[in-house]
Amino acid sequence: MKWESLSDFFAMGGYGLYVWGSYLVAMICIIGEVVLIRGRKRTLYKHLGQKRRSILRGEK
Amino acid sequence: MTINWFKYASPASFYFLAGRMVPYFATLAIIFLVVGLYIGFFVAPTDFQQGEAYRIIFIHVPAAWMSMFLYVIMAFWAGVGLAFNTRLSSMVASAIAPTGAMFAFLALWTGAWWGKPMWGTWWVWDARLTSELILFFLYIGFMSLQAAIDDPKRADKAGAVIALVGVVNVPIIYFSVQWWNTLHQGASVSLVQSPKMATAMLSGMLIMTLAAWMYSIVMILTRTRLIILERERHTAWVSELKEGVLE
Known part of the structure; x- marks a missing residue:
């Protein structure tokens, strides 16, 4: 193992702020994109569901 | 045997085919991500x-490559949609x-977070950085233009024009480090030269790029x-x- 301890790993040889600042934001971006897509899907399904129910009730 | 190549150009068939493919690409994305991060932090x-x-390289280079690849692919499909009026290509x-x-x-x-500790600055207006910023604005421009037009067909056409005009920026980004004297380093990996980096660093970077590809396909x-x-x-x-059955 190239890291001596967990704190050594987080310190990244003194560049911890920059390395983790990059990885953290990358993680936020990816999670954010997934959340946005989920939201878009939920809204769309709700609309489709409403439309289907109104057709079933005989409204047009 | 004849294959109906146009079958999957119909949005309805594509909808189901894509739905079946997503789980496979998602699994591959996670595998490549775990392996890539392991190599990046524990082997390299x-x-x-x-x-x-x-170690920022393991996201920086894949992200930069993907931003350029995806732009070219986006412009290609937008162009196909513009030329042949195929609905699905414009949707893609x-x-x-x-x-x-x-x-x-x-x-x-x-x-920026790599530049600060290495160059001493978050940002410089040099050719590589500026052209990548323009690429970001081209994406934003494409999306806002499409969002501003209500009729999908007209939105597709307008978007295609911006995407196709903007494609000239991609070779500018790629060659900027050769054409101008920039603060950004030259290409570490190229098709004509052997890579200028350790094998573990290179393989970590390439596996992270594969993860980024799989992730992009899923999205x-x-x-x-x-x-x-x-x-x-x-x-x-x-x-x-x-x-x-919407799934």
């Missing part, structure tokens, strides 16, 4: 010049833009499916989908 050696700071182009923009942003962000297929449903919701095949 410390850089003799940059210490541990260089619209589905690519947000993911491309995300990667362009990440390339700029991680570049693009999923978003294309949503766009198909949004645009075709008045058609018979969408209203025939049963409540639980």
Whole structure:
């Protein structure tokens, strides 16, 4: 193992702020994109569901 | 045997095909991500010049590559849609833009956080950085233009024009480090030279790039499916989908 301890790993040889600042934001971006897509899907399904129910009730 | 190549150009067939493919690409994305991060943090050696700071490369380079690849693919499909009036190609182009923009942003962000400790500055107006920023704005422009036009057909056409004009920027980004004297370093990996980096560093970077590709495919297929449903919701095949079968 190239890291001596967990704190050594987080310190990244003194560049911890920059390395983790990059990885953290990358993680936020990816999670954010997934959340946005989920939201878009939920809204769309709700609309489709409403439309289907109104057709079933005989409204047009 | 004849194969009907146009079968999957129909949004309805593509919808189901894409839905079946997503789980496979998602699994591959996670596998490549775990392996890539493992190599990046536990196998790749410390850089003799940059210490541990260089480990930003494992997201910076894949993000920058993806932002350029995706732009070219987006412009290609937008162009096909413009030339042949194929609905699905324009939908795919619209589905690519947000993911491309995300990667362009990440390339700029991680570049800034790498530039600060190495160059002493978050940002310089040099050719590589500026042209990548323009790429980010092109994605944003493409998305805002499409969002501003209500009629999907006109939105597709307008978007295609911006995407195709903007494609000249991609070779400018790529060759900027050769054409101008920039602060950004030259290409570490090229087709004509052997790579100038340790094998573990290179393989970590390439595996992370594969992870980024798989992730992009998942996002693009999923978003294309949503766009198909949004645009075709008045058609018979969408209203025939049963409540639980939307998946």
